[in-house]
Amino acid sequence: SLAFDSKKHPHRRYNPLLDEWVLVSPQRANRPWQGQTEKTAPEELPAYDSGCYLCPGNLRANGEINPDYKGVYLFDNDFGSLLSDKVNFPENNSDFFSMKPERGINRVICFSDNHSLTLPEMEKHDIKKVVDVWQQQYEALGAEDFISHVQIFENKGQVMGCSNPHPHGQIWAQSSIPSAVARTQENMKAYFEKNGTSLLEDYLEKELNTGERIVLENESFAALVPFWAVWPYETMIISKRKLTNILSFSEDEKYLFAEIIKDLTTKYDNLFEISFPYSAGIHQSPTDGLEHPEWHFHMHFYPPLLRSAEVKKFMVGYEMLAEAQRDITPEQSAEILKNLSTVHYKSKN
């Protein structure tokens, strides 16, 4: 029988953050594609769009008018998934019909007043202002009695369900710790209790040693394709210092975080020379009032595209029912991302 070669043979890899496996099929990368292709967004947008409900001075769906803001602008989501109202609820502990009210606050953050920009096209010091607001919001929302978790994220691109190209992200703060975060925390905790160090601290050290999957690095952060990545060009930004959450970021660290976000998303845009879609978000310690020495700040990027601007990876049938599956290996993706420039393709013209 043959000697195993991870570049040729189907295999499974273990994700220690979620305690689950991913199926990797390197031999499948060149199957022909006759399926759905994605529309790509128009390349040039105006700096101001009178029909956009996020642009300065415009009317929102709920009848409010945006101020004539500059830079970052924050407001409560007009159609939030959560409400802050307190509701009474009789305890119920059924095996099959367990439900409980959930309270929370949903906010929208415009990253810039300029409708035509995206994170990779913004200046580093302007991205730093977004990071400042993330830090303030984590603190302010987390300080609320009824908020135990603050989820900061961005959906970018139509294919990721984003309904407006104006650069913006969201914050969903809520009273419970959501399922995927709870699972991550459980695994980080077990590791921390066993080893006295953080899982991602030790993992990052090993990744920096081999260098194989490192895409970018600065003094305070590294961006890499995780060994267990599910999406074709999935990456993770990890803080080099073991920071449990964004509250402990210094001014310098906030700037360096902004820098690595700019560089990573620029590489993404350069990959297919389009505004690269993704969902991205921060995982950090919950705000439930407990100590969380097991946590280690990181940010996930989940981009859907696989082969080109038009062909995405579908996480469907097998993936929904059984297990995540990928074709191109994480090492191949890292190699490709590593070799891309951090100068944005548009700025070269």
Place this chain on the structure above:
Amino acid sequence: SLAFDSKKHPHRRYNPLLDEWVLVSPQRANRPWQGQTEKTAPEELPAYDSGCYLCPGNLRANGEINPDYKGVYLFDNDFGSLLSDKVNFPENNSDFFSMKPERGINRVICFSDNHSLTLPEMEKHDIKKVVDVWQQQYEALGAEDFISHVQIFENKGQVMGCSNPHPHGQIWAQSSIPSAVARTQENMKAYFEKNGTSLLEDYLEKELNTGERIVLENESFAALVPFWAVWPYETMIISKRKLTNILSFSEDEKYLFAEIIKDLTTKYDNLFEISFPYSAGIHQSPTDGLEHPEWHFHMHFYPPLLRSAEVKKFMVGYEMLAEAQRDITPEQSAEILKNLSTVHYKSKN
């Protein structure tokens, strides 16, 4: 403070099969949608398409020619995610770099020679022939030494990554038990060990008593919207008898399973009067040679559409990072599906 009303207030529900929660936001159902809309497939397809690699007599990508088959046709996937080759692999037990070779067999099942059909448009006795092949394949593949799990599924519609409208499904058989199945099994096992009955047997009994989420029922099967459903019109078919897998289906049960599949997918098509996309698949006991009294045969349907033929639910940012989220409640979805006819909208013309 207000009294909790599950039709009005955000809440979380518990999924005992996966031991995780879903966020339900009933108040969010009427937010305006300005985002991506899906292309709908052309309504009328020819019974034979010379460009289709699944039609009888046509050439496939690997150079083989399909026989001039009638009814169901089965073949090995030309671009499988798994290979059956045995490979040598040195044991490795790293905390962070765990991988192991995975062997398997991928098959494609054409449900019919007729390019223009889909399950809801097929005759019950022709769907029964598909069920026969599922049973045979579960047996034959499961009998292989190196196969511990047989995943039977269908991706239907372009939006679900299906690259060919010719009615077909897939089987991915492999040496490991995939992550989502392993998690389901763990929870079923814990329940079985505690109660001596199957989780789904007891759940179904309660659902049949209330009737609220039951969409369809025949002598041997029920189709319902699970209390913890994630997708807007997600359903599950559960066998009334506690069958661990498809091997124990009698001829009658196979026919009744075909019948409920036809009726359920017909309701789906009638919902927006289009060929309704979904990923569907069977969860049943693994073929790892062990006894699995905890298992209870069921089939999941995960349809992506939310408001119309064009607007789907995006499981993105918050959902990928934190927790599944839905707008319309499972009870509302069940009510809508319940009231739809089991006569296909096309056959009315």
